[in-house]
Amino acid sequence: MLVVSLNSEKKINQKLENSVLVSLDSVKKTYEDGKISVRALRGIDLKIAEGEFTTVYGPSGSGKTTLLNLIGALDKPSEGQVKINGSIINELDRNGLALLRRDNIGFVFQSYNLIPVLTAYENVEFALKISSSNNGNPVRNSKERSAQILEQVGLGDMLDRRPNELSGGQKQRVAIARALVKEPRLVLADEPTANLDSKTSKEVLEIMLEMNSKLKTTFIFSTHDPMVMEYAGRLLEIRDGKITREERR
């Protein structure tokens, strides 16, 4: 019986190993602020498999955003190794990091960060065009795909609206559509519901969950919001730069 259990755990671990998208190995991050050193992450070991819907939670200043920035290849660790889709980000230069982000990662931020001079539709299509302009492979049906994804997030009738003509929830839906349109393997969302009311938060989370199940996109959230935690398939609590609790659902 014990032998059987050990074997099945081995198989699960092997399967997880094969499908690991993000891997952090003894990662530390220290910020220098004048003469003061701030240790934001103090040794993180973490593996996230493809298709996971993970939420990182913890108090302010615990290191959630720093962790997401490292996973998003926006920053490099001070110590340890971060591997995303097989690429070790420690070894990449600024252009290499930009390419990694472009080809693999979508971002959703608390403050939406939409380009104000572009319409909802253009904001989404722009994400697709960046990929095509950089790698020289034109994206097929970019117009249809952009319109379709906005339709999917419930903004089919607001394609031509500029960000200043949209509500907070609508802006966040555009940001989600923008993150998802290029069908990235990983979507990082830093407190995506922080500026939204509970009804809108729920709608936004439902959309992301639907995309997770449909497209098998890996989602990693950072949040304070208990509602976001309810949706998570895997919960990671982070305190003082360390993962202090992990729960799978």
Added chain:
Amino acid sequence: MYLSKIALRNLFRRSGRTLIIAGVLAFAIFFAIILETFMAGMMEMSFSNIIDFDSAHLQIARPELFADNEDPLDHLFTPTEEVLTEIEKLPGFVATTPVLDFSANMLAGREEYPVRVRAAAPASFKEVFRYQDYLIEGDFLQAGDSGLVIGMNLAEILDLQVGDFYTLLFREEGGSLNTIQGEILGIAATPEPGMNLGTVIIDQSFAASALGVSSSEINQLKVKMTDRHSAVARSESLEKQLTGSLAKDFQVNSWRDVSDMLVAMEVWGQLETYFIVALILLVGAIGIINVVVLSSLERVEEIGMMKAMGLSEKQIVKIFSIEASGLGVIGGLIGAGLGAVGTYLLVNIGFDLQLLYGDITLELGIPILGTIYGVWKPQSFIIFFTLAVTVALISSLIPSYWAARKDPVDAIYHR
């Protein structure tokens, strides 16, 4: 495509700021075009006046005359048939006239004024010069007249009118003092202020007898050509021909050789224009640097997001550079438009220097009187427009790189 779209829309995001900077550039372009038009017009008129009233297109004389203008009577010659034939064979030849210039003092009552006396053959003089077209009183010379045609400024200074008597006090070829006396036949007001004051015209045969020289002896041959630009090249070939095959000791100067000061003024004028334009463009460039820095500070989260999405630094620089070039294009177009209107007015209505500054042209030595008309210079529109766009583009590069190199994390969270 999207980079240009973002850049151009950003250009109108702060339309007030865009218009101010574009306005500075537009002013620089407008100012440069107008100044070029004005200077070109002034030079064109100056050269025309020198040619039409003083030098003609070509002047042929003994080399010593050009080297030492102190006593022109020392350098006389008689033009032979073969010299005249050689001149007439020149492509673009129109007419030639003999001239005998000498210095004298003009006396009228108690007043005395130093003048250049130009002894001319009236018939051919009219074919080469336009002096006779600008008579405001009296008549032009006839062959054999003992009278004198003078300019209006000299007439004012010496209080002379047509019919009044004059005395010219001069030194003969031998050195002794002599006088010529006669009647004022005509008064001219030419557009060349120098001719209105310091030069008087007298009949050549009458002057020759007074001077005690042969009536065929002169010190210059003036030649009118069809085109002033080709005349410069013709002067060299004619001189080679006269000194070479005819073995005559002559020097042939073109109108440009005797306009040294104007040519220098033209060059300095251009340098001055470029200097002023450079100063204004510098202000524009500082404005553009300011705009790009302000825009990048305002749009720091946007830049962060673009970097997060995978936009390269080069692409971000491109956005800001297109934006700055757009500023240059707007400024350049407004400036060129205003410049076209200003040039049209300068060409058709002109600008009366005397209204503003009185007789300053005389003091400055600019051979123009009254209204100066501009000249269309299409190349200056192209040059200054290109300059505005280039300055805008270049001045945006450093702040654009500064913006593009921002750390994405710092940019996204606006640290």
